[in-house]
Amino acid sequence: MTASPVPAIRIEGLHKRFGSQEVLRGVDLDVAPSELMVVIGRSGGGKSVLLRHLLGLVRPDAGRVVIDGQDVVTLQGRALDRVRERFGVVFQGGALFDSLTVLDNVLFPIRERRRIPAADLLPRAREALAQVGLGEMGHKYPAEISGGMRKRVAIARALVTEPQVVFLDEPTTGLDPILVNSIHHLVVELHRKFGFTAVMVSHEIPEIFRIAHRVAVLHEGRIHAVGTPEEVQGSSDPVVRRFIHGEIEDRPV
Amino acid sequence: MPGSLVLDSLQDLGRFGVDALSALGRFGVFLLQAIRWAASPPFKVRQTLQRIWFVGFRSLSVILLTGAFTGMVLGLQGMLMLQRVGSEAFVGPLVAIALVRELGPVLAALMVTGRAGSALAAEIGVMRITEQIDALTVMALNPMRYLVVPTLVAGLVALPLLAWVFDVVGIYGGYLVTVKIFGMSSGTYFGQIRAFLDTGDIWVGFWKALVFGLVITWVACYKGFHVGHGAEGVGRATTEAVVLASVLILVLDYFLGSVLP
Numbered sequence: 001m002t003a004s005p006v007p008a009i010r011i012e013g014l015h016k017r018f019g020s021q022e023v024l025r026g027v028d029l030d031v032a033p034s035e036l037m038v039v040i041g042r043s044g045g046g047k048s049v050l051l052r053h054l055l056g057l058v059r060p061d062a063g064r065v066v067i068d069g070q071d072v073v074t075l076q077g078r079a080l081d082r083v084r085e086r087f088g089v090v091f092q093g094g095a096l097f098d099s100l101t102v103l104d105n106v107l108f109p110i111r112e113r114r115r116i117p118a119a120d121l122l123p124r125a126r127e128a129l130a131q132v133g134l135g136e137m138g139h140k141y142p143a144e145i146s147g148g149m150r151k152r153v154a155i156a157r158a159l160v161t162e163p164q165v166v167f168l169d170e171p172t173t174g175l176d177p178i179l180v181n182s183i184h185h186l187v188v189e190l191h192r193k194f195g196f197t198a199v200m201v202s203h204e205i206p207e208i209f210r211i212a213h214r215v216a217v218l219h220e221g222r223i224h225a226v227g228t229p230e231e232v233q234g235s236s237d238p239v240v241r242r243f244i245h246g247e248i249e250d251r252p253v
Numbered sequence: 254m255p256g257s258l259v260l261d262s263l264q265d266l267g268r269f270g271v272d273a274l275s276a277l278g279r280f281g282v283f284l285l286q287a288i289r290w291a292a293s294p295p296f297k298v299r300q301t302l303q304r305i306w307f308v309g310f311r312s313l314s315v316i317l318l319t320g321a322f323t324g325m326v327l328g329l330q331g332m333l334m335l336q337r338v339g340s341e342a343f344v345g346p347l348v349a350i351a352l353v354r355e356l357g358p359v360l361a362a363l364m365v366t367g368r369a370g371s372a373l374a375a376e377i378g379v380m381r382i383t384e385q386i387d388a389l390t391v392m393a394l395n396p397m398r399y400l401v402v403p404t405l406v407a408g409l410v411a412l413p414l415l416a417w418v419f420d421v422v423g424i425y426g427g428y429l430v431t432v433k434i435f436g437m438s439s440g441t442y443f444g445q446i447r448a449f450l451d452t453g454d455i456w457v458g459f460w461k462a463l464v465f466g467l468v469i470t471w472v473a474c475y476k477g478f479h480v481g482h483g484a485e486g487v488g489r490a491t492t493e494a495v496v497l498a499s500v501l502i503l504v505l506d507y508f509l510g511s512v513l514p
Contacts, residue, residue, distance in 0.1 A: 019306070052387075055390075055391050056391075057390060081395075082393070084390075085393045087391055089388065089391045091384040091387065091388055093384060095383055095385050095387065097385055098383075109392045109394070112392070113392075113393070140385035163391075169338075189453065238512070
């Protein structure tokens with residue numbers, strides 16, 4: 001475990017129920033500053049729901065999400081926006097604005113927030129695009145570029161505001177193994193460069209073990225195990241073993 | 254047991270009532286939130302102009318076409334009817350007042366609902382399911398401010414203008430039929446319009462168009478925002494937006510018509 005007195009993100013007893021389905025049944029997790037935490041778990045197991053709680057997009061039935069000393073769950077309006085301004089988010093499908101060009105997409109958050117002088121906007125957006133290797137693609141629309149490129153643009157858009165906390169929701173879904181590795185490589189490289197705290201939801205196993213600082217296994221609505229990639233891979237816990245070796249549930253291990 | 258059957262149906266009725274009321278409540282709260290965001294600067298001028306272009310200018314061709322034919326039909330029917338009672342001189346006011354008070358705002362609104370209301374609901378619905386609205390939210394940029402307010406303002410600006418275009422084109426459509434085909438003098442046609450059409454009629458048309466502009470964009474934004482899942486959800490939201498807006502326009506037209514002088 002990374003020993004840190006004050007976690008960047010502390011999740012405590014998070015419960016969420018949708019109708020009769022209890023998706024989160026008491027999630028507890030600490031993420032240390034500048035840590036790259038990867039949450040893995042079954043498809044439909046609540047990983048994205050957990051992430052949406054961290055972003056304040058969904059209110060839990062019970063529990064707390066403390067980011068930088070503030071409980072996101074109870075914040076509203078401008079106070080919540082002030083915390084969100086420190087966030088960078090890469091959504092599953094990229095969530096690029098399809099009415100805007102690639103460059104305008106990257107430009108959008110910094111232009112609208114008006115934190116930096118107008119003259120610096122364009123160079124900054126161009127630089128962010130260049131960082132993800134798409135310096136030449138600025139004039140294209142999201143519909144005109146490939147899925148892998150869209151994810152890169154989404155990463156550039158998330159990082160252009162120089163966020164302190166970055167959330168990535170399955171940034172490699174639907175990509176071929178080479179692209180998966182290139183996106184992972186990019187995340188690691190940018191993480192090294194900017195030192196943000198990162199929470200990434202993924203089901204790229206085993207690739208994820210090469211980049212994560214720690215891995216949390218979400219199982220049946222709780223964090224079943226958390227540890228370094230080595231610890232998780234070497235775990236003797238049957239649930240973890242079953243999951244990371246992709247074995248079918250009912251088969252005896 | 255018949256007793257439990259009665260209870261069950263009562264329960265169903267009650268649940269239906271509660272669901273309908275809470276849906277109405279959410280619908281109202283959505284507008285109130287939008288108004289609150291509209292009142293707090295900064296106002297997004299560029300997004301608003303884009304929306305006015307989309308709702309207003311892009312609807313112009315269909316408004317011109319339907320306006321002209323509506324006026325022509327009114328001229329034709331008015332002429333045929335008024336000839337029987339020998340008062341064809343009044344066909345001009347008939348065409349003009351019917352257009353300005355009723356048909357201009359209502360038909361323009363129905364055409365805009367079909368053309369722009371459906372497209373807006375679909376666009377916002379797709380933005381919702383592809384998490385573009387969530388992306389705005391987590392960028393600390395409120396989607397009400399960036400999406401909904403500009404769209405509502407566009408409806409409020411575009412509909413009165415489109416209704417007036419509809420009126421003017423319709424009056425010329427009536428002119429074509431009555432003067433060019435039936436051979437009435439153009440002095441009679443326009444002179445009688447000038448004598449009978451007053452500013453009160455124009456105000457009635459204006460208020461109606463304003464309300465309809467709000468209704469179309471409000472319904473479209475609400476349905477897009479609260480879209481279900483996937484392509485099917487977007488399809489349903491689009492249909493519901495068009496049906497609900499069309500019905501509201503016709504119902505409100507009656508009530509506005511009886512309230513306004």
